[in-house]
Amino acid sequence: MPAGPARLPAAGRHGPLRIAVCEAGPLTPDRDAGCRAVADLISAARGLGCDVLVGDESAGALPERVRSFFPDIVLLSRPGLFARLHGSLADVPAPKVFFAHDLHHVRLGLQRAFDPTLDPRAADVMRLVEDFCFRTADLAVVPTSAEARAAVTAFPGAAVVAVPYFAMPTEPRMPRPTGPTRLVFVGGAAHAPNRDGIAWFIREIWPGVRARYPRASLSVCGAWPPGLTAALQHPGVEFHGPLSETDLALVMRRSMVGIAPLRFGAGLKRKTLDYLSRGLPVVATEFGVEGLPQGVHGRDAAGVLVRSHPAEWIDAIDRLVGDAAAWHCLSREGHAFISASFSPALHREGIRSILVSLGVCP
Amino acid sequence: MNCINSAQRYRINAPAVIYDRGAGQTVVINLLTGHYFRLDEASTALWDRLETAPSPAALIDSCSNAGDLAARLPAIVDELHGHGLITAVDADGPQPEQATGPWTFGGFALESFTDLEDILGLDPIHEADPTAGWPQARVA
Numbered sequence: 385m386p387a388g389p390a391r392l393p394a395a396g397r398h399g400p401l402r403i404a405v406c407e408a409g410p411l412t413p414d415r416d417a418g419c420r421a422v423a424d425l426i427s428a429a430r431g432l433g434c435d436v437l438v439g440d441e442s443a444g445a446l447p448e449r450v451r452s453f454f455p456d457i458v459l460l461s462r463p464g465l466f467a468r469l470h471g472s473l474a475d476v477p478a479p480k481v482f483f484a485h486d487l488h489h490v491r492l493g494l495q496r497a498f499d500p501t502l503d504p505r506a507a508d509v510m511r512l513v514e515d516f517c518f519r520t521a522d523l524a525v526v527p528t529s530a531e532a533r534a535a536v537t538a539f540p541g542a543a544v545v546a547v548p549y550f551a552m553p554t555e556p557r558m559p560r561p562t563g564p565t566r567l568v569f570v571g572g573a574a575h576a577p578n579r580d581g582i583a584w585f586i587r588e589i590w591p592g593v594r595a596r597y598p599r600a601s602l603s604v605c606g607a608w609p610p611g612l613t614a615a616l617q618h619p620g621v622e623f624h625g626p627l628s629e630t631d632l633a634l635v636m637r638r639s640m641v642g643i644a645p646l647r648f649g650a651g652l653k654r655k656t657l658d659y660l661s662r663g664l665p666v667v668a669t670e671f672g673v674e675g676l677p678q679g680v681h682g683r684d685a686a687g688v689l690v691r692s693h694p695a696e697w698i699d700a701i702d703r704l705v706g707d708a709a710a711w712h713c714l715s716r717e718g719h720a721f722i723s724a725s726f727s728p729a730l731h732r733e734g735i736r737s738i739l740v741s742l743g744v745c746p
Numbered sequence: 747m748n749c750i751n752s753a754q755r756y757r758i759n760a761p762a763v764i765y766d767r768g769a770g771q772t773v774v775i776n777l778l779t780g781h782y783f784r785l786d787e788a789s790t791a792l793w794d795r796l797e798t799a800p801s802p803a804a805l806i807d808s809c810s811n812a813g814d815l816a817a818r819l820p821a822i823v824d825e826l827h828g829h830g831l832i833t834a835v836d837a838d839g840p841q842p843e844q845a846t847g848p849w850t851f852g853g854f855a856l857e858s859f860t861d862l863e864d865i866l867g868l869d870p871i872h873e874a875d876p877t878a879g880w881p882q883a884r885v886a
Contacts, residue, residue: 464780468762509773509782509859512773
């Protein structure tokens with residue numbers, strides 16, 4: 385019988401550490417990056433030998449379930465859930481950790497420039513909510529060092545740490561595909577930066593790509609409602625809907641370039657990590673590479689050509705399609721970067737560091 | 747016509763409700779619903795007095811234009827209570843200090859906004875059931 389992981393003990397008592405991880409709804413890691421981060425966290429905690437309660441608020445009676453679990457730590461994902469649940473868990477004698485995902489008020493502030501329908505006060509209101517979350521939590525966890533610094537500045541007194549949010553499995557580096565040029569975008573319409581980004585790409589960049597490569601296609605993978613896909617219809621653009629890991633891998637292997645055309649946003653972009661982990665070169669805006677530890681605003685990152693203007697995007701895509709040597713160089717570079725910076729082992733160490741910093745385990 | 751128990755005291759519904767004053771207004775957020783509200787300067791004067799959980803009678807007595815406030819107060823309490831922004835103080839619980847300073851009622855208007863509901867009340871990836879509402883997730 386194979387040995388299980390060494391059990392991470394709780395400080396001051398016998399038995400493994402007990403962590404209650406709370407989410408607003410059922411985890412759907414194949415549909416959005418936030419759920420993927422929570423699923424990766426749960427896997428890491430279990431890998432460390434912790435007992436984990438996965439609490440889904442929409443199933444009802446979550447405070448009661450958390451209370452009866454007798455957790456050593458309660459981890460609350462996203463500002464809405466933290467704000468709703470924190471008060472009703474005040475009597476649970478365990479540190480409350482705010483899993484922030486990103487700085488929402490920053491994202492909303494940037495979104496306003498591209499979305500005039502957004503209430504101009506939305507960012508300020510969200511900042512107030514995040515002020516409550518960051519300053520009430522015993523510890524807030526963000527995905528990047530830059531966001532940790534920003535949060536400490538914005539919310540004085542908050543205890544904030546940055547850990548890698550994602551554990552990227554080591555995928556074999558894909559060969560350079562043959563056949564008609566195919567681009568891929570991974571992301572659903574529920575996330576405003578994805579909605580804006582793909583609309584911008586199809587409107588401003590895609591016609592130029594098709595002019596150079598008339599048989600080119602773009603695969604958009606993720607949940608997009610029919611109304612939006614109809615509005616974004618353009619020759620060569622295919623909306624696949626949410627895909628299984630197997631089907632997504634197939635689409636990726638057939639693709640020449642992964643794109644991250646985000647004009648605003650905050651936090652780490654898993655789609656960019658996902659492309660790179662397979663050895664797929666990427667063209668991205670600065671927001672598409674935000675949060676990568678190397679900090680590459682305004683210049684290329686490992687495996688990524690960072691571009692702003694549509695004409696630059698078309699040239700970058702042209703370079704990757706037309707220059708096999710450049711493609712292979714970026715593919716190797718990006719793949720090595722992910723292996724070195726986002727391995728499951730590094731991710732697990734990051735989670736362990738949270739537990740140690742809270743003093744709940746030796 | 748609305749009725750009000752003049753002895754029943756109300757308090758701001760913290761911690762479910764948070765608020766911030768600035769630039770002649772107050773922003774109030776109900777963290778449980780994800781709704782947020784704006785109070786202008788005149789409305790803020792009344793809101794500030796709710797911090798000490800006064801009874802309606804005490805609130806009216808301290809007001810220089812008591813008649814105007816008495817006429818409006820039942821509807822205001824209904825509105826604030828309906829949005830979950832205030833809650834009745836338990837008569838058997840701790841009794842906070844009541845408002846005593848004189849003030850003038852300049853009117854009350856509560857502007858309501860719901861465009862952050864998807865972020866504050868319900869994360870956008872998990873759509874609520876359209877009839878049952880949050881926290882009942884939509885059945886796929």
